[in-house]
Amino acid sequence: MDRILLGHGSGGRLMHQLIKEYFVPEFDMKTLGDSAVIDIIADCGIRNADNAPSYPPLKLRGGRGSYELKTQNSKLPRFAFTTDSYVVSPIFFPGGNIGELAVYGTVNDLAMVGARPVYLSAGFIFEEGFLIDDFRRILGSMANAAKRSGVKIVAGDTKVVNKGKGDGIFINTSGIGIIADGIEISPKNIKAGDKIIVTGTIGSHGVAVMAERNGLSFDPPVLSDTAPLNDMVQEMLSNGEVHAMRDPTRGGLATTLKEMAMESNLCLEIREDSIPIAQGVKGASELLGLDPLYIANEGIFVAVVKNNEAEDLISIIRRNPLGKNANIIGEVSESPSGKVLLKTMIGGTRILDMLAGEQLPRIC
Amino acid sequence: MDRILLGHGSGGRLMHQLIKEYFVPEFDMKTLGDSAVIDIIADCGIRNADNAPSYPPLKLRGGRGSYELKTQNSKLPRFAFTTDSYVVSPIFFPGGNIGELAVYGTVNDLAMVGARPVYLSAGFIFEEGFLIDDFRRILGSMANAAKRSGVKIVAGDTKVVNKGKGDGIFINTSGIGIIADGIEISPKNIKAGDKIIVTGTIGSHGVAVMAERNGLSFDPPVLSDTAPLNDMVQEMLSNGEVHAMRDPTRGGLATTLKEMAMESNLCLEIREDSIPIAQGVKGASELLGLDPLYIANEGIFVAVVKNNEAEDLISIIRRNPLGKNANIIGEVSESPSGKVLLKTMIGGTRILDMLAGEQLPRIC
Numbered sequence: 001m002d003r004i005l006l007g008h009g010s011g012g013r014l015m016h017q018l019i020k021e022y023f024v025p026e027f028d029m030k031t032l033g034d035s036a037v038i039d040i041i042a043d044c045g046i047r048n049a050d051n052a053p054s055y056p057p058l059k060l061r062g063g064r065g066s067y068e069l070k071t072q073n074s075k076l077p078r079f080a081f082t083t084d085s086y087v088v089s090p091i092f093f094p095g096g097n098i099g100e101l102a103v104y105g106t107v108n109d110l111a112m113v114g115a116r117p118v119y120l121s122a123g124f125i126f127e128e129g130f131l132i133d134d135f136r137r138i139l140g141s142m143a144n145a146a147k148r149s150g151v152k153i154v155a156g157d158t159k160v161v162n163k164g165k166g167d168g169i170f171i172n173t174s175g176i177g178i179i180a181d182g183i184e185i186s187p188k189n190i191k192a193g194d195k196i197i198v199t200g201t202i203g204s205h206g207v208a209v210m211a212e213r214n215g216l217s218f219d220p221p222v223l224s225d226t227a228p229l230n231d232m233v234q235e236m237l238s239n240g241e242v243h244a245m246r247d248p249t250r251g252g253l254a255t256t257l258k259e260m261a262m263e264s265n266l267c268l269e270i271r272e273d274s275i276p277i278a279q280g281v282k283g284a285s286e287l288l289g290l291d292p293l294y295i296a297n298e299g300i301f302v303a304v305v306k307n308n309e310a311e312d313l314i315s316i317i318r319r320n321p322l323g324k325n326a327n328i329i330g331e332v333s334e335s336p337s338g339k340v341l342l343k344t345m346i347g348g349t350r351i352l353d354m355l356a357g358e359q360l361p362r363i364c
Numbered sequence: 365m366d367r368i369l370l371g372h373g374s375g376g377r378l379m380h381q382l383i384k385e386y387f388v389p390e391f392d393m394k395t396l397g398d399s400a401v402i403d404i405i406a407d408c409g410i411r412n413a414d415n416a417p418s419y420p421p422l423k424l425r426g427g428r429g430s431y432e433l434k435t436q437n438s439k440l441p442r443f444a445f446t447t448d449s450y451v452v453s454p455i456f457f458p459g460g461n462i463g464e465l466a467v468y469g470t471v472n473d474l475a476m477v478g479a480r481p482v483y484l485s486a487g488f489i490f491e492e493g494f495l496i497d498d499f500r501r502i503l504g505s506m507a508n509a510a511k512r513s514g515v516k517i518v519a520g521d522t523k524v525v526n527k528g529k530g531d532g533i534f535i536n537t538s539g540i541g542i543i544a545d546g547i548e549i550s551p552k553n554i555k556a557g558d559k560i561i562v563t564g565t566i567g568s569h570g571v572a573v574m575a576e577r578n579g580l581s582f583d584p585p586v587l588s589d590t591a592p593l594n595d596m597v598q599e600m601l602s603n604g605e606v607h608a609m610r611d612p613t614r615g616g617l618a619t620t621l622k623e624m625a626m627e628s629n630l631c632l633e634i635r636e637d638s639i640p641i642a643q644g645v646k647g648a649s650e651l652l653g654l655d656p657l658y659i660a661n662e663g664i665f666v667a668v669v670k671n672n673e674a675e676d677l678i679s680i681i682r683r684n685p686l687g688k689n690a691n692i693i694g695e696v697s698e699s700p701s702g703k704v705l706l707k708t709m710i711g712g713t714r715i716l717d718m719l720a721g722e723q724l725p726r727i728c
Binding site for chain 1: 365366367368369370371372373374379382383386387390391392393398399400402443445446447448449450451453483485486487488489490491492493494495496497499500503504506507510516517518519520521522523524525526528529530531534536538540725726
């Protein structure tokens with residue numbers, strides 16, 4: 001393969017290959033997840049007298065002394081840092097637009113590592129000729145979305161490319177969150193016996209965008225589920241033992257479960273009849289020839305939680321309007337390691353792999 | 365005006381208008397500079413018992429208690445946060461490529477508020493069909509540039525748009541830096557009597573890109589000056605009183621000086637014959653019909669420093685290979701407030717304004 005394909009951006013196997021083969025070795029990255037958990041002390045290489053990582057007050061020594069990092073024995077909290085570019089087409093779709101998607105998507109990436117989202121940046125790439133009115137509408141949505149999520153947009157950038165060299169508007173948002181002591185969220189913490197929760201119905205975002213793109217409308221309409229998940233995450237973290245979380249955006253539920261299975265080296269078994277899916281999405285998927293398990297979502301997440309806390313957590317999640325359709329969809333077993341097994345409605349077992357190629361390009 | 369123009373991305377007056385009219389009010393932004401200085405304590409709204417902003421250890425209260433932010437009386441350092449999208453065309457040019465530009469550009473934005481750059485994110489938007497070999501070359505340049513700058517690239521994202529809806533590759537980098545106690549860099553700190561320093565020759569980056577775009581070559585070739593400025597910044601901060609810094613990228617030296625004049629409400633007076641400019645850039649600018657004062661730079665910065673420390677600082681800067689052509693180009697006076705005056709070689713005075721329209725679209 002010598003060229004980038006649309007599938008490289010679809011969140012599935014091609015993208016994972018690209019990340020694994022190029023990004024990780026070149027940048028010496030430790031994680032394949034969306035948010036990096038950063039330890040600014042360790043990464044600054046700052047040590048105290050005992051050679052332990054230590055918080056630098058970073059004082060200037062005297063007026064003209066050297067710019068030296070002094071240390072003391074206090075600790076910095078851990079932060080989460082993430083980035084996402086949004087190229088969804090069309091930019092306005094039932095239930096949302098590229099602006100709120102760009103805010104909620106990045107807020108959710110931070111929330112998925114247990115961070116409290118605090119700051120966002122917003123970088124715009126316009127195609128010459130883009131309507132200022134559309135820009136204002138998008139900006140307004142972003143401001144509202146930031147308010148709803150409790151984050152501040154503090155840095156911005158604007159670039160313009162010639163007509164025909166872009167597609168209206170692309171938005172990058174990067175985000176910083178702060179992680180509470182004691183919070184450790186990672187597929188590596190998944191244990192056999194854990195329960196798998198999905199916090200809402202699947203497939204709405206992808207179907208809403210595809211419908212708009214193809215000029216279809218449904219009655220009742222299928223709306224994107226784009227929403228901030230950070231409050232629901234905090235409710236869960238304060239009430240139970242959550243081992244891993246991830247939002248099934250590009251690549252859909254199946255790809256996210258497969259990532260978790262591979263990163264934990266365990267088997268995730270789910271039951272088809274327990275997966276929440278709206279009637280409209282089911283019908284539309286059949287019509288469009290799409291598998292809802294691979295359709296992108298923007299307002300739900302998968303949580304893998306301690307076995308005997310799952311029922312309590314489900315009732316807590318369901319009290320949140322965004323979680324009213326939450327369900328336990330399966331559990332974790334030892335083997336076959338790295339696999340996702342779907343128990344189908346007719347009693348068969350299907351092995352779920354990552355999305356191959358592009359089912360839905362430019363969905364976010 | 366109802367549509368986005370190329371000039372909205374050129375760093376000049378149109379872009380400032382866009383930021384001021386839309387971004388600042390919608391996002392309630394405090395600064396117009398490239399990097400936001402963030403105070404995570406104040407922005408989390410966290411207070412200690414005395415109602416003073418206070419660092420939260422963010423401990424979970426008990427196993428199932430509420431997710432409460434407890435406070436103690438230690439302090440968090442200030443961070444800088446910045447974002448930039450790179451859409452330079454062509455992506456390979458004499459002296460560099462889009463990859464190292466994306467790293468150094470963001471490193472420099474952090475350095476300009478006195479921060480030590482620590483983390484970068486990298487978000488890629490590919491046009492379908494982009495050559496993997498070119499991607500590898502760019503990624504390699506980014507990894508080298510990160511190493512040279514002392515930063516880690518810790519978060520990434522990949523999107524692909526259809527053929528004809530992008531232009532090869534666009535890169536967004538966002539960055540986080542840490543700011544030492546006592547460092548306050550802002551045009552608001554500029555005082556009448558301060559000296560204005562430029563750390564190197566102007567116009568190289570813009571001329572290198574324009575030459576490549578137009579198939580011109582010069583002998584000797586004009587190379588982009590793209591380089592990380594953070595070390596030179598640290599050398600200056602440890603050796604003198606620096607009031608303001610800014611790197612004159614899009615919009616060139618004139619636009620940057622005008623920003624500083626407006627934000628400080630003072631007058632910046634510079635002498636044309638003291639502005640360092642390479643022969644090749646001078647010749648090429650004449651050939652291309654460009655004013656070097658408005659041509660983009662990527663490896664120099666403007667520093668406004670305390671009057672009686674300027675000479676010492678200049679000799680320190682000149683010891684750094686990136687600063688060997690540094691010069692004092694003028695000084696600050698009370699009035700006319702908000703203006704930049706250029707004393708020309710023939711003895712006249714020219715008022716410099718921001719770049720109007722687009723002199724050089726897609727230069728970074």
